[in-house]
Amino acid sequence: MIPELGHFALILALCLAVVQAIFPLIGSLNRTPSWTAMARPLAYGQFVFLAFAFAALVHAFLTDDFSVLYVAQNGNTEMPTIYKVSAVWGAHEGSLLLWAFILSIWMIAVAAFTRSLPDEMVARVLSVMGMISIGFLSFLLFTSNPFARIFPAPLQGAELNPLLQDFGLAIHPPMLYMGYVGMSVAFSFAIAALIGGKLDNAWARWSRPWTLVAWMFLGTGIVLGSWWAYNELGWGGWWFWDPVENASFMPWLAGTALVHSLAVTEKRGAFKRWTVLLALLAFSLSLMGTFLVRSGVLTSVHAFASDPARGMFILVFLMVVIGSSLLLYALRAPSISRGGGFDALSRETLLLGNNLILIVITALVLLGTLAPLIYDAFNWGKISVGFPWFSTMFITFTPLMILLMGAAPLTRWKHQDGGELLRQLRLALLLSVAAAIVVALPFAADNGAAGVAVGLSVWLLTTLLTSAWRRLRHHGGISALIADFSSRGGRSYYGMWIAHLGVAIFIIGVTFVTQFDIRKDVRMSPAQEIVVNGYRFRFDGVTPRQGPNYVAQRGTIHVSRNGHEVAVLHPEKRTYNMKSRPMTEAGIDVGLFRDIYVSLGEPLKGGDWALRLYYKPMVRWIWLGGLLTALGGLLSASDPRYRLRVLAKVTGRDVPSNTLAAGEQA
Amino acid sequence: MPAYARYLAPLLAFLALTALLYKGLSINPRTIPSPLIDKPAPAFRLPALKHPEQFISNADFQGKVTLLNVWATWCVACRQEHQNLVQLRKQGVRIYGLNYKDKRPAAEQWLQQFGNPYIANAFDADGRVGINWGVYGTPETFVIDKQGIIRHKYIGPITLNAIQNEILPLVKQLREAD
Amino acid sequence: MTPTRRKRLILIGLMVAGVAVAVGFALNAFNQNLMYFYAPSEVIAGEAPANHPFRLGGLVTKGSVHRLPNGLTTRFDVTDLTKTVSVQYTGILPDLFREGQGIVAHGKLNNDGVFIADEVLAKHDEKYMPPEVADALKKSKAAKPATGTAEVTP
Numbered sequence: 001m002i003p004e005l006g007h008f009a010l011i012l013a014l015c016l017a018v019v020q021a022i023f024p025l026i027g028s029l030n031r032t033p034s035w036t037a038m039a040r041p042l043a044y045g046q047f048v049f050l051a052f053a054f055a056a057l058v059h060a061f062l063t064d065d066f067s068v069l070y071v072a073q074n075g076n077t078e079m080p081t082i083y084k085v086s087a088v089w090g091a092h093e094g095s096l097l098l099w100a101f102i103l104s105i106w107m108i109a110v111a112a113f114t115r116s117l118p119d120e121m122v123a124r125v126l127s128v129m130g131m132i133s134i135g136f137l138s139f140l141l142f143t144s145n146p147f148a149r150i151f152p153a154p155l156q157g158a159e160l161n162p163l164l165q166d167f168g169l170a171i172h173p174p175m176l177y178m179g180y181v182g183m184s185v186a187f188s189f190a191i192a193a194l195i196g197g198k199l200d201n202a203w204a205r206w207s208r209p210w211t212l213v214a215w216m217f218l219g220t221g222i223v224l225g226s227w228w229a230y231n232e233l234g235w236g237g238w239w240f241w242d243p244v245e246n247a248s249f250m251p252w253l254a255g256t257a258l259v260h261s262l263a264v265t266e267k268r269g270a271f272k273r274w275t276v277l278l279a280l281l282a283f284s285l286s287l288m289g290t291f292l293v294r295s296g297v298l299t300s301v302h303a304f305a306s307d308p309a310r311g312m313f314i315l316v317f318l319m320v321v322i323g324s325s326l327l328l329y330a331l332r333a334p335s336i337s338r339g340g341g342f343d344a345l346s347r348e349t350l351l352l353g354n355n356l357i358l359i360v361i362t363a364l365v366l367l368g369t370l371a372p373l374i375y376d377a378f379n380w381g382k383i384s385v386g387f388p389w390f391s392t393m394f395i396t397f398t399p400l401m402i403l404l405m406g407a408a409p410l411t412r413w414k415h416q417d418g419g420e421l422l423r424q425l426r427l428a429l430l431l432s433v434a435a436a437i438v439v440a441l442p443f444a445a446d447n448g449a450a451g452v453a454v455g456l457s458v459w460l461l462t463t464l465l466t467s468a469w470r471r472l473r474h475h476g477g478i479s480a481l482i483a484d485f486s487s488r489g490g491r492s493y494y495g496m497w498i499a500h501l502g503v504a505i506f507i508i509g510v511t512f513v514t515q516f517d518i519r520k521d522v523r524m525s526p527a528q529e530i531v532v533n534g535y536r537f538r539f540d541g542v543t544p545r546q547g548p549n550y551v552a553q554r555g556t557i558h559v560s561r562n563g564h565e566v567a568v569l570h571p572e573k574r575t576y577n578m579k580s581r582p583m584t585e586a587g588i589d590v591g592l593f594r595d596i597y598v599s600l601g602e603p604l605k606g607g608d609w610a611l612r613l614y615y616k617p618m619v620r621w622i623w624l625g626g627l628l629t630a631l632g633g634l635l636s637a638s639d640p641r642y643r644l645r646v647l648a649k650v651t652g653r654d655v656p657s658n659t660l661a662a663g664e665q666a
Numbered sequence: 667m668p669a670y671a672r673y674l675a676p677l678l679a680f681l682a683l684t685a686l687l688y689k690g691l692s693i694n695p696r697t698i699p700s701p702l703i704d705k706p707a708p709a710f711r712l713p714a715l716k717h718p719e720q721f722i723s724n725a726d727f728q729g730k731v732t733l734l735n736v737w738a739t740w741c742v743a744c745r746q747e748h749q750n751l752v753q754l755r756k757q758g759v760r761i762y763g764l765n766y767k768d769k770r771p772a773a774e775q776w777l778q779q780f781g782n783p784y785i786a787n788a789f790d791a792d793g794r795v796g797i798n799w800g801v802y803g804t805p806e807t808f809v810i811d812k813q814g815i816i817r818h819k820y821i822g823p824i825t826l827n828a829i830q831n832e833i834l835p836l837v838k839q840l841r842e843a844d
Numbered sequence: 845m846t847p848t849r850r851k852r853l854i855l856i857g858l859m860v861a862g863v864a865v866a867v868g869f870a871l872n873a874f875n876q877n878l879m880y881f882y883a884p885s886e887v888i889a890g891e892a893p894a895n896h897p898f899r900l901g902g903l904v905t906k907g908s909v910h911r912l913p914n915g916l917t918t919r920f921d922v923t924d925l926t927k928t929v930s931v932q933y934t935g936i937l938p939d940l941f942r943e944g945q946g947i948v949a950h951g952k953l954n955n956d957g958v959f960i961a962d963e964v965l966a967k968h969d970e971k972y973m974p975p976e977v978a979d980a981l982k983k984s985k986a987a988k989p990a991t992g993t994a995e996v997t998p
Contacts, residue, residue, distance in 0.1 A: 326677035334669035389877035601936035
């Protein structure tokens with residue numbers, strides 16, 4: 001009964017979406033206030049129905065209702081409760097429902113938090129989101145119904161893929177989707193502005209916090225995925241340039257360019273065309289990611305079970321959404337006014353360079369991801385693009401971007417005197433080069449990379465400190481830090497600060513673990529010892545163990561250093577009851593500056609086992625850096641300057657005169 | 667040239683991309699029809715599921731229009747189509763099963779529990795025969811004519827729709843043929 | 845043209861040139877890094893490169909897996925049901941690796957015609973095989989004469 005109600009709720013949501021897509025938009029063009037006013041209630045209504053549908057599916061999993069086909073394919077009575085819930089989004093149909101549900105969450109957020117915006121603008125934004133909702137709901141209802149029944153109902157479900165039975169992977173999709181779907185808000189704002197024909201600083205100021213929050217979620221989702229891969233796949237890798245990973249990375253890169261471009265448009269009115277295009281691009285990449293993952297066009301370890309018929313549906317949807325948005329852009333772009341001019345040396349130029357690099361990296365990742373498809377389509381052979389190419393290419397372009405990142409906060413808008421800039425940067429330059437040499441010299445020429453990475457991170461750190469020092473000096477010194485933090489524009493600045501610091505930490509993590517990690521695949525007998533990088537590993541054999549829904553072979557490895565015990569690790573080889581294939585659980589000793597990582601290979605003759613032993617320096621810095629960057633974005637989004645008008649309306653206080661009223665040019 | 671012409675570049679680039687993705691969908695191996703169509707069914711000889719001392723082979727297909735359904739107990743989609751297979755059987759269609767990479771007791775219990783639409787089942791424990799038949803996954807169903815030539819391959823669980831519009835008309839056509 | 849405008853144009857020109865050079869470099873590196881896929885029949889026919897890494901895919905021949913007594917070296921055969929190539933790999937094999945499974949290996953052919961793998965992948969679950977392998981199997985079957993009575997011996 002409840003699954004049918006859930007199904008019905010989806011149908012109702014679709015009906016609302018259709019109304020939401022049409023009426024408020026036409027109302028905003030014809031200036032019919034009654035139609036424009038429909039937007040918010042419709043959004044709330046969609047949320048209610050989608051929340052119900054989602055709850056219905058969760059309920060089906062929690063009650064082990066195997067008469068629902070999707071539950072039969074992914075559920076199991078013996079799974080821990082948390083995985084019964086995460087199984088809801090563990091496969092295609094359910095994850096689509098999650099997508100649609102999260103879209104409705106963003107819709108009500110837009111409906112609720114835009115009281116200070118003109119109703120016509122909000123109506124258009126919600127209409128565009130309604131159109132996107134139509135696409136996903138149709139996809140669900142016509143090709144991927146999560147509530148389809150199966151008779152006779154099996155007695156036991158096929159279980160969630162054991163690889164996904166991990167906490168990190170349980171929350172990874174919701175985080176990612178909050179990001180993917182959140183990009184639709186910036187997209188909708190851009191479309192709404194294009195339709196209305198008015199692209200101004202105010203539009204950029206409205207869009208920016210939404211974009212930052214979506215970007216933050218996306219970044220967090222990517223970090224979680226990487227962390228999961230490291231923990232769960234058993235081979236110590238944390239990024240594979242796999243098509244599905246790339247599908248999430250590209251919108252993030254575009255999103256990064258977008259938030260920077262929005263800053264310029266907000267403050268100086270420049271880059272309008274670029275900003276709009278980037279807003280369209282970020283969401284388009286999100287949608288394309290959805291296509292790549294579900295259509296079977298690319299081979300990937302992550303891809304959902306592919307279905308070309310579904311792929312066709314998404315492709316048509318892609319064409320309609322992206323094609324029409326780009327057409328609208330082409331038609332409206334000529335009438336977008338030019339913003340403030342700027343000199344050759346100015347913050348605008350540095351940001352332009354930064355965005356250019358980001359876009360080039362995005363394009364190259366796209367090329368590398370699609371290359372196998374291109375070659376196959378033209379019958380040039382079946383290829384795969386190696387990991388080294390992606391890495392080399394990324395490493396080629398990032399240093400220049402880092403240099404710009406360091407210099408930009410110290411560069412004035414519109415015009416910067418070259419000599420003055422150099423004076424500001426002198427200390428940073430000196431320290432970075434020195435640090436680079438210090439790190440590179442003692443080791444072989446091979447470790448030039450580590451030197452460069454350290455140099456770049458020191459560059460970022462010293463320029464950040466220089467910038468902070470300059471700012472605080474003007475704002476009342478260190479004692480004024482707290483006040484400065486809460487001031488208008490304060491959190492944006494410190495958000496940037498923390499985000500850029502995150503990048504510096506990330507670079508150190510990536511470079512050190514890539515250059516200095518040590519891996520040994522060995523064959524060990526019980527009681528045998530092997531030394532890796534000063535750590536002594538003693539293999540104490542393998543014993544069987546029973547888990548809630550699996551049986552495991554549990555290994556014991558004593559790790560010691562200089563005679564002191566460092567850790568006892570328990571890597572496992574698990575066989576889940578429903579699936580006969582084995583799964584590897586690594587044994588990891590976590591440290592801030594290094595991880596010790598052991599995984600079981602296979603049993604060999606004579607009680608021996610194949611083992612993989614890893615020493616991984618600084619690997620945690622990768623995710624710490626990533627999380628800091630995301631946190632910085634969140635902090636920026638919370639800047640009170642984005643909420644002043646609401647405050648003014650609510651309290652009736654005097655609004656400071658340098659606030660930009662909606663629609664005003666800077 | 668209208669003012670917007672130079673802003674069409676992103677749109678054009680996107681359309682090129684779409685063309686590529688479309689091509690990508692169509693070259694996906696699962697949408698290409700099986701190369702076994704209109705070729706003689708690959709020869710095999712496997713022990714029967716229920717009576718392992720007996721054997722099932724191509725010879726059993728000769729002379730009558732037959733369906734060969736590839737299935738397994740670990741395949742949830744097979745459960746989906748099972749009742750439809752029972753239906754097909756009731757309508758007089760001859761169905762043999764290829765029990766693919768499965769376990770005997772589980773398979774026998776399944777048939778007992780859910781009904782048995784098969785005249786007999788060949789037990790393909792290691793899946794080698796399935797590979798010869800170009801099986802990519804389960805369930806898959808082959809329609810074989812009186813001369814033992816494969817005329818159609820249906821991928822995925824057989825729906826009632828497929829029975830009405832694909833399978834029954836084809837079986838009828840092949841029966842009437844010489 | 846005002847000096848500011850000219851400065852800006854030069855700057856943009858420099859940026860674009862810089863990007864073009866870098867992209868050219870990236871594309872060139874791309875070509876070096878491509879790995880083509882070959883089925884065993886193609887390798888036996890001499891179509892695979894002699895001294896460049898490539899991907900080999902097919903099914904692991906039943907009964908061909910031998911683990912050498914010491915260390916972690918394994919030898920096995922890969923077939924597309926028409927021709928077979930011997931593979932040697934030192935390291936831990938993926939969990940899904942087993943006889944009859946479709947796999948893809950990265951590596952190079954040595955002088956004796958043995959494929960020395962530096963990586964072995966068996967990504968998909970039991971029910972499906974990597975599309976390239978499926979494709980290769982199809983091609984090899986299509987190339988065989990369809991006699992209908994020949995027993996297939998892998």
